[in-house]
Amino acid sequence: MNESKQTDLGxxxxxxxxxxNLSLRRLADSAGISNPYLSQIERGxxxxxxxxxxxxxxxxxxxxxxxxxxxxxxxxxxxxxxxFDAIEADDHLSSSHKKVLLDMYRALVKTNGSAPEQxxxxx
Numbered sequence: 001m002n003e004s005k006q007t008d009l010g011x012x013x014x015x016x017x018x019x020x021n022l023s024l025r026r027l028a029d030s031a032g033i034s035n036p037y038l039s040q041i042e043r044g045x046x047x048x049x050x051x052x053x054x055x056x057x058x059x060x061x062x063x064x065x066x067x068x069x070x071x072x073x074x075x076x077x078x079x080x081x082x083x084f085d086a087i088e089a090d091d092h093l094s095s096s097h098k099k100v101l102l103d104m105y106r107a108l109v110k111t112n113g114s115a116p117e118q119x120x121x122x123x
Contacts, residue, residue, distance in 0.1 A: 009070045010044040016060045017042075030059035047071075 017027050028038040032055055040046035048056070053071060057064040068074045087093065087101050 008044075009048075009067070010042040012070050013038075013056060013060075013067070014042040016062055020060055022060075027056070027059055031055040 017024070020027075022030070024038055024042075025035050028035045031038070031052070033052060037046060041048050041052075048071070050068065050073060053067040053073075054064050057067050065074065083105055084102065087098050087105075090098070093101070
């Protein structure tokens with residue numbers, strides 16, 4: 001990974017950490033890495049492994065693919081599943097819970113003035 005990619009990745013991780021309102025220490029603890037190591041990653045000094053990126057993605061609650069792509073470990077962004085696909089695939093939800101979540105998502109998107117992403121399984 002070149003220095004520019006490392007800096008972009010570090011900036012992206014820092015932005016996601018700030019968006020999640022996490023301190024450097026809290027994110028490092030959640031990801032199971034040291035504060036100095038995370039600080040070095042954010043400043044573009046250190047190149048994290050795929051395992052560390054995976055831990056960071058879980059701690060930040062974002063797609064590991066987005067971090068892998070930023071790190072140059074993937075040629076392009078893999079198409080993420082739609083909200084509809086993700087809800088339908090969740091085995092922890094009952095059919096009625098899935099319906100409520102999908103209806104709520106549609107209503108929220110509609111009030112935001114945009115069209116919902118394409119549904120994969122029409123009901």
